Amino acid sequence: AQKVTQAQTEISVVEKEDVTLDCVYETRDTTYYLFWYKQPPSGELVFLIRRNSFDEQNEISGRYSWNFQKSTSSFNFTITASQVVDSAVYFCALSWRTGANNLFFGTGTRLTVIP
Amino acid sequence: NAGVMQNPRHLVRRRGQEARLRCSPMKGHSHVYWYRQLPEEGLKFMVYLQKENIIDESGMPKERFSAEFPKEGPSILRIQQVVRGDSAAYFCASQADRGGNEQFFGPGTRLTVL
Numbered sequence: 001a002q003k004v005t006q007a008q009t010e011i012s013v014v015e016k017e018d019v020t021l022d023c024v025y026e027t028r029d030t031t032y033y034l035f036w037y038k039q040p041p042s043g044e045l046v047f048l049i050r051r052n053s054f055d056e057q058n059e060i061s062g063r064y065s066w067n068f069q070k071s072t073s074s075f076n077f078t079i080t081a082s083q084v085v086d087s088a089v090y091f092c093a094l095s096w097r098t099g100a101n102n103l104f105f106g107t108g109t110r111l112t113v114i115p
Numbered sequence: 116n117a118g119v120m121q122n123p124r125h126l127v128r129r130r131g132q133e134a135r136l137r138c139s140p141m142k143g144h145s146h147v148y149w150y151r152q153l154p155e156e157g158l159k160f161m162v163y164l165q166k167e168n169i170i171d172e173s174g175m176p177k178e179r180f181s182a183e184f185p186k187e188g189p190s191i192l193r194i195q196q197v198v199r200g201d202s203a204a205y206f207c208a209s210q211a212d213r214g215g216n217e218q219f220f221g222p223g224t225r226l227t228v229l
Contacts, residue, residue, distance in 0.1 A: 035217065037220075043204065043222070043223055043225070044220065044221075044222045044223065045158075045206060045220035045223075047217050047218075047219065047220070050217050091157055091158065093158075101146075101163070101210075102148050102160040102163050102171065102174070103148070103150075103158070103160065103208075103218060104160065105150075105157040105158045105159070106157055107156065107157045108156075108157050
């Protein structure tokens, strides 16, 4: 069975603070993909990153960084020096090589950055 | 290079009416996924289609919901005899091919059932 857990329902930080959004997943597949999407108040879904299960290198993109650890089945997302524009709901998602390849989403973390 | 297009963006229906949601994938993409997002919840997979074929509809309610992706034209998600519980945001995503390539999402259609 596939499962994505985002235990943090809501997080509030003051602007310029760093914040980490947690994502823990479960899957029996050995080949799978992990994603992060951002949903700003306007409602659209913005793709942030994809990581395949064979690539455990951490990635940094500007103020965003991702920490993938297979040993703990986690794919955490850190925003450094947060800004008000980072306020959104962030979804972690999983897809697997076999089957329909659809995305299985976590319930999301609502991040509010206070100016 | 247009992204995924969905229309209408907002749709209001009364109970018992039909709702038709359209999705035009990105150019060159032949895989379409539909997801539903209930208020304050994450997205849930409904159906996966390739041109003219339904590949996986395991997430779709058995009654009143149907989807198609014809050879020509957009993919259509059809909801017959809508009920208040159908009120949600419906997103479609397109993908170039299978194999973990990212899915590009449309802006969504927000369905409100009165």
